[in-house]
Amino acid sequence: MSEQYNPRPEHRFTFGLWTVGNPGADAFGEAVRPDLSPADLVYLLGDVGAYGVNFHDNDLIPIDATPAERNAILKSFKKALDDTGLVVPMATTNLFAHPVFKDGAFTSNDAKVRAYALQKTLNAIDLGVELGADVYVFWGGREGIETDAAKNPVDAIKRFREALNFLSEYVLDRGYHLRFALEAKPNEPRGDLYLPTTGAYLGFIETLDHPEMVGVNPEIAHEHMAGLNFLHAVAQSWEAGKLFHIDLNDQNYARFDQDWRFGAQNLKQAFFLVKFLEDVGYTGSRHFDAHAYRTEDYDGVKDFARGCMRTYLILKEKGEQFNKDPEIQALLAEINADDGSMDPFKGPYTPEKAAALRAHSFNRDALGARGLGYERLDQLTNELLLGVR
Numbered sequence: 001m002s003e004q005y006n007p008r009p010e011h012r013f014t015f016g017l018w019t020v021g022n023p024g025a026d027a028f029g030e031a032v033r034p035d036l037s038p039a040d041l042v043y044l045l046g047d048v049g050a051y052g053v054n055f056h057d058n059d060l061i062p063i064d065a066t067p068a069e070r071n072a073i074l075k076s077f078k079k080a081l082d083d084t085g086l087v088v089p090m091a092t093t094n095l096f097a098h099p100v101f102k103d104g105a106f107t108s109n110d111a112k113v114r115a116y117a118l119q120k121t122l123n124a125i126d127l128g129v130e131l132g133a134d135v136y137v138f139w140g141g142r143e144g145i146e147t148d149a150a151k152n153p154v155d156a157i158k159r160f161r162e163a164l165n166f167l168s169e170y171v172l173d174r175g176y177h178l179r180f181a182l183e184a185k186p187n188e189p190r191g192d193l194y195l196p197t198t199g200a201y202l203g204f205i206e207t208l209d210h211p212e213m214v215g216v217n218p219e220i221a222h223e224h225m226a227g228l229n230f231l232h233a234v235a236q237s238w239e240a241g242k243l244f245h246i247d248l249n250d251q252n253y254a255r256f257d258q259d260w261r262f263g264a265q266n267l268k269q270a271f272f273l274v275k276f277l278e279d280v281g282y283t284g285s286r287h288f289d290a291h292a293y294r295t296e297d298y299d300g301v302k303d304f305a306r307g308c309m310r311t312y313l314i315l316k317e318k319g320e321q322f323n324k325d326p327e328i329q330a331l332l333a334e335i336n337a338d339d340g341s342m343d344p345f346k347g348p349y350t351p352e353k354a355a356a357l358r359a360h361s362f363n364r365d366a367l368g369a370r371g372l373g374y375e376r377l378d379q380l381t382n383e384l385l386l387g388v389r
Helices: 038-048 067-084 111-130 153-174 198-205 219-224 230-237 268-279 300-325 326-335 351-359 362-368 374-386
Strands: 013-016 052-056 088-092 134-137 177-182 214-216 287-288
Touching: 013 300, 038 052, 038 067, 038 300, 088 111, 111 153, 111 219, 153 177, 153 198, 177 198, 198 214, 198 230, 219 230, 219 268, 230 268, 268 300, 268 374, 287 300, 300 326, 300 374
Parallel strands: 013 052, 013 287, 052 088, 088 134, 134 177, 177 214
Antiparallel strands: none
16 A cells, blocks of 8 residues: 555544444344454554544443443553554534433433433533543434424424533533534434534524534535535535534435445545645544444454545545646636626625616626536546546
8 A cells, every 4th residue: 555645643534432443233233343442442543543533422431330440441541542642632422322312312302311411411521621622522313303293393402502502601611622513414313303404503503602612513424315515514614614523434325324434435525525625724633433344354444444544645635636737727717717897896785886786788698608618627527536637
């Protein structure tokens, strides 16, 4: 393998304990790989050159662990971090696995469940901060319904807002340097999930008491499940100053949540995503929320992890090539050419500008007849990705 695509710390590639530690069980089959300890998974990630490791609270500390067991796990985990140099940039809470959350956590109809979800999250936030996390992700995997008869969606949104406001105040009160990132998904494991897209979350964030603390964590597979263009969700998040974290994987459109290796399915979409992140100077983690195929042993899991990172770096190089390709850049300059004739109409509204615009005569037939060259541009992109440019 070419060493130029080997990961380095500055690339900020991270994986979750739940990703490389996934034993390959699914709804139709048992586990195919043995469970590894959190410390062992850190060493695995150190072997493949990752920068960091992220976790749900119960990925690290089992929900029923005794204080002595918790201390022993933390000791070995911290030692593995020290030995490998890996860091913990992000943490999150598992509010979906235990039966107590079968009707949601923050949106549950049961006030006791909602209070327990807050308690669990407060403890998990403390754990994440203790290990160095500066981003805290919320994925509402059970925050939804199978039948709308069961729950008032307005009440559900209000409950979710109340929980995030409470947790924001807790972070401020404790003096933590922590930002929240909300992760959308349209469905699965519930029939329908509230706030199903990144755009929905961007609107919701502005209703919170501390919107400056809260951003989004878009995931490729989740937006693709809804048939959406992931790049557009990321671009909107970035433009709004809300791209606090990102989950990279791959997904066949309109399927169940597949969480494939980054670039395994949609290379062109992956290319434009990487190019965007690098062009705008995104400095957050490149987190791979994906799983190795069920066919693999742990050597195959390492192949999976290396593949995610190598594909990103290869596509980063392709993006640099795109930006330097004379024919592509000349075509883009032609497509975006501006003769300056519309300059008087640009910028903020004024009555005079509006009057001049209304009086201007446009040759719409000539404008409509112009070919834009997008076919050629797309083919040049294909040829670049296929390695013939």
